[in-house]
Amino acid sequence: MNLDGETNLKIKQALEVTSDLQEDGDFTNLRQIIKCEDPNANLYSFVGTMDYKGMRHPLSPQQLLLRDSKLRNTDYIYGAVIFTGHDTKVMQNATEPPSKRSKIEKKMDYIIYLLLCSLLGIALLGSVFFGIWTKADLRNGELKRWYLRPDDSTVFYDPKRAPLASFCHLLTALMLYNYFIPISLYISIEMVKILQAVFINQDIDMYDEESDKPTHARTSNLNEELGQVDTILSDKTGTLTCNMMEFIKCSIAGTAYGQSVTEVEKAMALRKGVPLGDEIEAGGHKEKQIEESPHVKGFNLKDPRIMDGNWIHEPNKDVIRDFFRLLAICHTCIPEVDETDKVSYEAESPDEAAFVIAARELGFEFYKRTQTSIVIRERDPNQNVADYQYRKYELLNVLEFSSSRRRMSVIVKEPEPEGRILLFSKGADSVMFTRLAPDGRKFEEETKRHINEYSDSGLRTLVLAYRVLDEKEYENFAEKFRTAKISGSADRDEQIGEAADSIERDLILLGATAVEDKLQKGVPECIDKLAQAGIKIWVLTGDKMETAINIGFACSLLRQGMTQIIIALEAPDIIALEKNGDKDSIAKASKQSVMGQIEDGIKQVPTLGQSSTESFALIIDGKSLTYALEDDVKFKFLDLAVKCASVICCRSSPKQKALVTRLVKHSDKVTLAIGDGANDVGMLQEADIGVGISGVEGMQAVMASDIAIAQFRFLERLLLVHGHWCYRRISVMICYFFYKNVTFGVTIFLYEAFASFSGKPAYNDWFLSLYNVFFTSLPVIALGVFDQDVSSRLCLQVLVAQLLPKRHIFRNGGGRSYMVMFCLRQVQNFTCFVYL
Structure with a gap:
């Protein structure tokens, strides 16, 4: 497994010149010089060279083992450490993830600022009145409100220093009215969000049994945002789509093969009102669907003309054979052979896995890969199914796929007696057709037409082509390619690309592949409901x-x-x-x-x-x-x-x-x-x-x-469901929180006004201390965790556009509802003050 998070195996191999170093004693007199690029965060690139035995050899990502990656199919390795600590790529990529906050949290900040201003306002108002009344409190040398002044106070109720008394009262009022600010709100919201995330994670209706993976809320900060999308x-x-590719159709030598119907073709037929009967069109001919055979994962080609070795009877059987061989050779897959001699594949992409599986099912099985060779075993179409012929190709070069090249190629040497040097190439039609030789375009028009048909059917297509290289041409390329790879210059990749570009020309067209990536279950219904x-x-x-x-x-x-x-x-x-x-x-x-x-x-x-x-x-x-x-x-x-x-x-x-x-x-x-x-x-x-x-x-x-x-x-x-519930719960909880705190704070303020702003609370100390922590905390949290205005079934069945509250917190349920709540709060404030 590599650090990029992908589960497919990455090929890592030593240079061929060091492959004989197998034991501890082989390293006793080892002398090497390794030169490489400076530390960087790019996981897919590595430029370096190794001087060994008087020769300079290029190093690539295939020779680089990254810290924190895991080795498979290898018991142990010998290696040289080139980067440590913060210079390693895993540390270079260790960046802080972006911080995300919900719109409700941002709006809540403004409300807190508003309440803070309100707190300052009423505290200042009470202090002004207190200062005025304190200054007027001294009559004939006696205090009118003598009962408010403590025995040892010299400042707080001193009519002669009313401004200072007013300032001291301001500090007292700020502490007394602090209930306006819901200090525990953020903590309560975090607790509620964590519990909401637990319910999301444990929702059995969002558990995928096939992959054994539940839904996982990796952060609880954004629960309520789900209801505002x-x-x-x-x-x-x-x-x-499933990203599980199936080889379903192909075009070889201008002839289309494959009779299966894709999901897109079914949808197109349904859209046009044309029923799909027992007959389907393939390659311009209507063919009867063949009898169902056991399904092989990654392979769904149904055509008796090329199945079970029948391709040998086709007019262009040599082209078909080269097409199948290209599928079995031109890739970077890793074969794994079990005790029963059954081969499975580890591929860098589902497309490549589908290609090698298709080649195997058609009689050209990719069997073994080493650093310098590829072995395929071919089933003789004229013999029994169990008869195989093993063909070992010498692997000379792999010109890997990149998004800019949009193609990949391998250069191999055929086994004797042929002994030819072949370049097999596959890539996007936009780049492959421009690289065909004048005499290699025999089937170009038919292939283009088939590719367009496959695209209309929602299939992913690749063009396959090859060429024969003579010895001198390959030697010139190999020298140019090697020089580019051992170059330490900044344009090393450009040099490698130019070398590859020079050999990937004058190709002979073989055909095109078409693989289907089926839609996931329930996607159309989900999109329609959304x-x-x-x-x-x-x-x-x-x-x-x-x-x-x-x-x-x-x-x-x-x-x-x-x-x-x-x-x-x-x-x-x-x-x-x-x-x-x-x-x-x-x-x-x-x-x-x-x-x-x-x-x-x-x-x-x-x-x-x-x-x-x-x-x-x-x-x-x-x-x-x-x-x-x-x-x-x-x-x-x-x-x-x-x-x-x-x-x-x-x-x-x-x-x-x-x-x-x-x-x-x-x-x-x-x-x-x-x-x-x-x-x-x-x-x-x-x-x-x-x-x-x-x-x-x-x-x-x-x-x-x-x-x-x-x-x-x-x-x-x-x-x-969860988005609607979480948004409504958090919104109502915040309103409830502000409601209880402001109500409590206003009753204290009203009592203060009634008691000449004496700084005395309306409630005893224990009640003040336990109001937020004990008396009112659990109801608010329970509301934020368990409240359901509608059931999950109703959320999915009713027109959800009417249920989703996409307004901000001041208008949760509409501005009128908030104003009703505000007026109700004031009525209850006065009720509590008058009657309690």
Whole structure:
């Protein structure tokens, strides 16, 4: 496990030149020089070199073991310590989490200041009257109110020094009237919030039995904020979906394979009123669904043309074989073989796990990995199922995936007799098609068409391609790549990228994969209920626009009758500029286009219906979002977005997610961000409330969140039930607290006025001491913990928009209710004073 909080295994391995150092004695005469970068907080980067036996070898994150990480599949290691103490990456990343306070707490501070001013005011008023009456108290050398003056007092009731007596009375009054300030309020609220958090954690209806994970309120400061949420900003993958990828379709050599129906296709058919019968369309042909076979996790491809070795009878069987081999080789997975020779995989992403599982099910099993080789065992399609052929590929280089490259490649050498050097590559269609060789585009048009169909079906796609390298070309690349890796310069990563870019060209297209990430259970119903409650939902996803729109319909984010306002840089003049123009002119024209589309959208919203935002949905792509978030545009974009019931931001980066969240907070609305991965951390920390989903991608989002849940559907009960209860309980409790303290303080003040502001309390000392601590503490706390104006069933069934109190504390239940409470308090003050 690594420090990033993710649960997948990270490959850590020694350099090949030191792999023979196995025993203690091997280190007796060891001489090495390690040079590396200065300490920094980046967990995913490490630049260094090791001089050993007269050679300089590059060091990467694969050779770096981080403090506080845990080793798996390794009994012990030998290593050299390079950073200690505060120089380690775990200490470099040890920053204080952002402090979050609820709006009620902030409003309560102002009320406390108001009560403090009231305390000063009435104390000053009583002292002035006391000074005036004390000065007029001396008549004919005798005190009129002699009974107020203590025997040994020379100052407090001295008519000759009335100003000083008045000042002394001011100090007495401040201590006497201090009950106006509810000193125990903050402590009581903290106790109530902790108990509320316990009830949230123990709610059986928010417990996920499959993962054995309950809801966990990691902080109790924001319980009442849950009842005021106006906008939810959500990730898609792993949040709305399960993040459990299934290999469901593929396009090989221009032919589409896979007959399974995706959830998005079902939703599209339902939306169009077209029933899904026994026949479905696959690759332009209508095929009968094949008989159900036992389900394999990660694999749901159903097509008799390539299953069970039948691919050998297809016209392009060589291309199909290379496609399957690429799936089995081009990855960074780790195989684990048990006693029964069954192989399981540890992958860095669910996508990669789905690929190697698909290759295994299709007869090309990834079996073993070492530092320098990959072994796959191929099932002979012409022989019995149990007959395998083991093929050992020499692993020469791994060109790892990055968000900027958007592809990954491996360079391997085939076993003899072929002995060819092959580059296998997979990546996004936007970067792979531009790298194809002129003679490698045979199936390009058909593959593009299939990719568009897969995207429309809500599937995640990757393009697969390869090329054969000759010895000289590879040697030149290897030298350039090695030089870049041992470079200690600041642009080391750029040099490595350039070296990889030089070899990942002139590729031959094999096809494309399509994996499905199914929606979590109950997501459409949850989103529909939240929309009924008046909560706006924004989805920030890395998917392309077509995929995001279709998934939006599948999860009820987009509904029939909604007017879609789409902002995208697809105008012909922009496309022409991108092909021929310089960067400055492209940026200027793109920004103007985005501003124009935003202004058109703002004009469009009121003309189509000013009374409701329910019929509008805003959809914006990643390029447009970059310009929409610039300082001179972002508030216009916000003005348009807040008028829409749903917003989808496509192709958004982690930084853009955080910036969008920060922008929404400018609308003074309570924002809730929900995500499950490391790329959602910035968004969770920016939002008023961060909710992390403890899913497949690990625990980093959970560690950065305020509340952790196991499934998105639990958000419905968290907001509409616990949010409503907590907000109302805290609001009423605060009003109750102020009510009892002010009532008590006013009766003391009235008695003081009646008793010539003598400084004598109306109650005995024991009553004064126990009033807040004993007599009135438990009822207020019980109200804050147990009060329910409606049951949980009613919260979920009634139109929750009418139940959620989204007003601040002065208007909890409306300003009229607060004024009634204020008037009632004054009536009771006078009643207590007159009759008691």
